[in-house]
Amino acid sequence: MGTVTGPPTARYGYQRDGAAIYRESFATIRHESRLAHLPADAEKVAVRMIHACGQPDLAADLVVHPRLVSEARAALRTGAPILTDAHMVASGVTRARLPHGNEVVCLLRDERVPELAREWGTTRSAAAVSLWADRLDGAVVAVGNAPTALFHLLELLADGAARPAAIVGVPVGFVGAAESKEALAAFAAEHGIDVPFLTVRGRRGGSALAASALNALAREQE
Amino acid sequence: MGTVTGPPTARYGYQRDGAAIYRESFATIRHESRLAHLPADAEKVAVRMIHACGQPDLAADLVVHPRLVSEARAALRTGAPILTDAHMVASGVTRARLPHGNEVVCLLRDERVPELAREWGTTRSAAAVSLWADRLDGAVVAVGNAPTALFHLLELLADGAARPAAIVGVPVGFVGAAESKEALAAFAAEHGIDVPFLTVRGRRGGSALAASALNALAREQE
Numbered sequence: 036m037g038t039v040t041g042p043p044t045a046r047y048g049y050q051r052d053g054a055a056i057y058r059e060s061f062a063t064i065r066h067e068s069r070l071a072h073l074p075a076d077a078e079k080v081a082v083r084m085i086h087a088c089g090q091p092d093l094a095a096d097l098v099v100h101p102r103l104v105s106e107a108r109a110a111l112r113t114g115a116p117i118l119t120d121a122h123m124v125a126s127g128v129t130r131a132r133l134p135h136g137n138e139v140v141c142l143l144r145d146e147r148v149p150e151l152a153r154e155w156g157t158t159r160s161a162a163a164v165s166l167w168a169d170r171l172d173g174a175v176v177a178v179g180n181a182p183t184a185l186f187h188l189l190e191l192l193a194d195g196a197a198r199p200a201a202i203v204g205v206p207v208g209f210v211g212a213a214e215s216k217e218a219l220a221a222f223a224a225e226h227g228i229d230v231p232f233l234t235v236r237g238r239r240g241g242s243a244l245a246a247s248a249l250n251a252l253a254r255e256q257e
Numbered sequence: 258m259g260t261v262t263g264p265p266t267a268r269y270g271y272q273r274d275g276a277a278i279y280r281e282s283f284a285t286i287r288h289e290s291r292l293a294h295l296p297a298d299a300e301k302v303a304v305r306m307i308h309a310c311g312q313p314d315l316a317a318d319l320v321v322h323p324r325l326v327s328e329a330r331a332a333l334r335t336g337a338p339i340l341t342d343a344h345m346v347a348s349g350v351t352r353a354r355l356p357h358g359n360e361v362v363c364l365l366r367d368e369r370v371p372e373l374a375r376e377w378g379t380t381r382s383a384a385a386v387s388l389w390a391d392r393l394d395g396a397v398v399a400v401g402n403a404p405t406a407l408f409h410l411l412e413l414l415a416d417g418a419a420r421p422a423a424i425v426g427v428p429v430g431f432v433g434a435a436e437s438k439e440a441l442a443a444f445a446a447e448h449g450i451d452v453p454f455l456t457v458r459g460r461r462g463g464s465a466l467a468a469s470a471l472n473a474l475a476r477e478q479e
Contacts, residue, residue, distance in 0.1 A: 039373065039388060042409075043387070046411070046415055047411070051380060053381070056380070060432050086431070088461065089459070123468070147261075156273055159275070162264075166261060183273060193266070208308060209285040210272050211272055211278070238311030239312065240311065241310065243463045243465050
C-alpha cells in the first residue's frame, strides 16, 4: 500500500473522539430508554444492545432472567467458552473484554455438519448445535442468527444435555424467530429446567445484538 | 468431541428446511414491505436487508441511488474488492455468493492504525479508511459500523481520492450516524461527485445490514 501522508481536509463537524462517542451514545440511550423492568445488573447489557441497533424501544422487548448477568459473568470469569451459531457473532466479540482469554466457538463450518443436517432433515445451524455437546456444561451460549439453532438447543436440553451457564437467545427473522424466543422464555415453566437466559421478543435480533450482549456480559466496565 | 448419535427428540413444531425458511421469509417480507419507492433492481437488496433486521419498516428509511445495484454488481463481477470498516461485516459476507472470489478487506487491525488515529485525533475506524487509498478505485465500499469512517471516506473523496464503484453506507448509532448518512445522500449535490450509494436514514444500520446488502449485491439470485 502507498504512503498515507496526512488526514483528509476536515469538511464536516463531527465527534472524532472515540471515548466521547461512547460516552455521548450511552448518555443518549439512558435518556431515551425505559429500562426499569429489567434486573438492575442487566442495565448495561440493555444499553449496549440498544447501542448496537440504534433503537431505544428495543428495551420493551427485552426479557432478562434475574440470574443471567451474574451467572454468565461468573462463568466467563472462570474460563467458560462462548458457543455461538454464527461466525458473525464470534467475530463481534471483543477479545480484549474477555476476562479469561475465553474460547469463542462456532462449529457451523465443521465438516460433519452438512451430512448431519441432511440425515436429520434440519438446518446446518441446528445440526452444528449438536456438536457443542461436550462443551455445553457451564458454557455461555449465544444464538444470534438461526431460530432452528435455538429450538434445537432447547430440545437437547429437554433430552437431558449438560446445562449451559447462560443462554443469549436472539435469533432474528420472520420464520420461527419469535416462536423460538417464546419457547426459550417459557422453557423453565414447560420443562422444569431453569437456565438463565436473555432474549428479545418478536422478530428483532441478530448477530450484532448477540455480540453486544456478550461484550457487556464479558465485563461490567463500559 | 464426543460422538453425536442422533438428533434430539422433536418437541417443537418448526420449519426445519433451510430453503423453505428463506422462501417463506422472503414472501412475508414482500407481503409486508412497501418497496415501490426504490429502483426496481434494488428490490432484492431491500428484501435481504429487511430479512437481516426483522423489520419491514426499514424500507421507508432506505435510500438507493439509481445506479447502485448495476455498478456494484458490475464491479464485483470483474473482481473489485470489498472494503469495509468492520470485521463483523467482512465475516458476514457469504464467500460462495461472490462472483469472482473477490477480496474482502478490513484494515482496522493494521499496525499503522493506532498511531494514525492518535496523530490525526480521530477514531481508529476512520484512520483505517485512509489505508484503503490505493484499493479505492472501483471498489465496493461498505461502512457498517462507524459514522467517523463514513465521514472520513467522504472527506477523502472530496479531496480527490480515487472513486469507488459503490458505497454501502449504513453506520449505526446515536452520535453521528444519521448525520454521516445524510452527508452521503447529499454528497453529489454538495461536492459534485456522484458515487452510487445505498443508505438507511436515521440511527438504524450496522454490520448485519451492511453484510446483507453486500450479499444481495454479490449476485441477483436469492
